[in-house]
Amino acid sequence: xxxxxxLKLLQQIQTGDEEALLTLHTRYASLVYSVAYRILxxxxxxxxxxxxTFLRIWNKAFTFDPDKGRFVTWLLTVARRLAxxxxxxxxxxxxxxxxxxxxxxxxxxxxxxxTDGSADLRRTLKSALGQLQPEQRDLIELAYFYGMTHxxxxxxxxxxxxxxxxxxxxxxxxxxxxWLADAPVKPSADD
Amino acid sequence: xxxxxxLERIPAYALGALDEDERAAVEAWLPTDPEAQRLLKEYRxxxxxxxxxxxxxxxxxxxxxxxxxxxxxxxxxxxxTSAADEPRPALIPPTLPRPMLRRxxxxxxxxxxxxxxxxxxxxxxxxxxxxxxxxxxx
Numbered sequence: 587x588x589x590x591x592x593l594k595l596l597q598q599i600q601t602g603d604e605e606a607l608l609t610l611h612t613r614y615a616s617l618v619y620s621v622a623y624r625i626l627x628x629x630x631x632x633x634x635x636x637x638x639t640f641l642r643i644w645n646k647a648f649t650f651d652p653d654k655g656r657f658v659t660w661l662l663t664v665a666r667r668l669a670x671x672x673x674x675x676x677x678x679x680x681x682x683x684x685x686x687x688x689x690x691x692x693x694x695x696x697x698x699x700x701t702d703g704s705a706d707l708r709r710t711l712k713s714a715l716g717q718l719q720p721e722q723r724d725l726i727e728l729a730y731f732y733g734m735t736h737x738x739x740x741x742x743x744x745x746x747x748x749x750x751x752x753x754x755x756x757x758x759x760x761x762x763x764x765w766l767a768d769a770p771v772k773p774s775a776d777d
Numbered sequence: 778x779x780x781x782x783x784l785e786r787i788p789a790y791a792l793g794a795l796d797e798d799e800r801a802a803v804e805a806w807l808p809t810d811p812e813a814q815r816l817l818k819e820y821r822x823x824x825x826x827x828x829x830x831x832x833x834x835x836x837x838x839x840x841x842x843x844x845x846x847x848x849x850x851x852x853x854x855x856x857x858t859s860a861a862d863e864p865r866p867a868l869i870p871p872t873l874p875r876p877m878l879r880r881x882x883x884x885x886x887x888x889x890x891x892x893x894x895x896x897x898x899x900x901x902x903x904x905x906x907x908x909x910x911x912x913x914x915x
Contacts, residue, residue, distance in 0.1 A: 619836035662828035694833035729794035758788030
């Protein structure tokens with residue numbers, strides 16, 4: 587039996603259907619938890635952010651616009667923002683790098699994204715990031731997963747500001763080139 | 778900042794890495810430059826998939842039961858809030874604390890006292906007029 591599409595589940599959530607939310611939770615909790623754990627490196631905090639993410643979906647399902655992107659990227663963006671807020675409030679942990687794709691459970695993303703039609707995209711992303719110089723990849727990782735600006739990163743790593751800007755720019759430009767050349771056709775939001 | 782420099786900042790802008798001053802400059806210029814908007818769209822489509830690079834970690838199995846509990850709690854709080862928001866029946870005087878009762882009576886009593894003073898003054902004036910008309914009783 588085909589899984590119920592996310593858009594349908596979001597419509598049901600807007601009518602107060604808790605089972606629809608729990609279906610999304612069953613499908614995506616591990617992805618959300620993975621993003622939260624990547625940022626927070628703390629199981630309890632990652633659990634809290636995971637639950638907060640789904641409660642946010644419960645209360646704000648109407649804000650999802652399928653014309654602007656896919657549900658999974660919207661969900662993970664919500665999770666990332668909540669985790670970054672949590673991280674900033676902690677103020678006792680050091681941001682970490684070099685962790686991309688260090689999967690504890692290699693088939694987890696694959697299986698989840700297969701239902702979403704996005705599994706190939708993760709493989710392409712992994713290949714593209716693998717082609718960057720480590721110092722470019724690390725800075726992109728800090729900026730994205732910790733919400734750090736050029737100045738934040740320069741201060742954190744004790745690097746000249748110009749070096750940080752250049753590494754991020756060149757890294758992103760290369761990433762875009764590889765992505766545009768290699769990315770499979772991205773499934774549309776209403777598939 | 779010239780156009781070339783602004784275009785160079787698009788990747789970092791899409792990533793959210795620009796500092797405030799540069800971010801403001803890019804945002805002020807973007808609406809005027811369709812090529813920059815197209816470039817930004819491409820970078821944003823890339824950036825929105827970056828969470829997939831997070832190492833996979835299976836979520837603990839108890840999370841679903843916890844979410845059910847939190848939904849129940851939220852439903853209970855919503856019910857309480859709704860009940861609190863419903864119009865309440867008018868409070869009857871015996872449920873009011875006594876000081877409130879006394880304070881409520883003060884304006885009424887002052888009004889009655891003022892009316893009595895006015896009435897008494899009118900009676901005195903009427904009596905005086907009558908006394909003059911009748912020749913002062915002689």
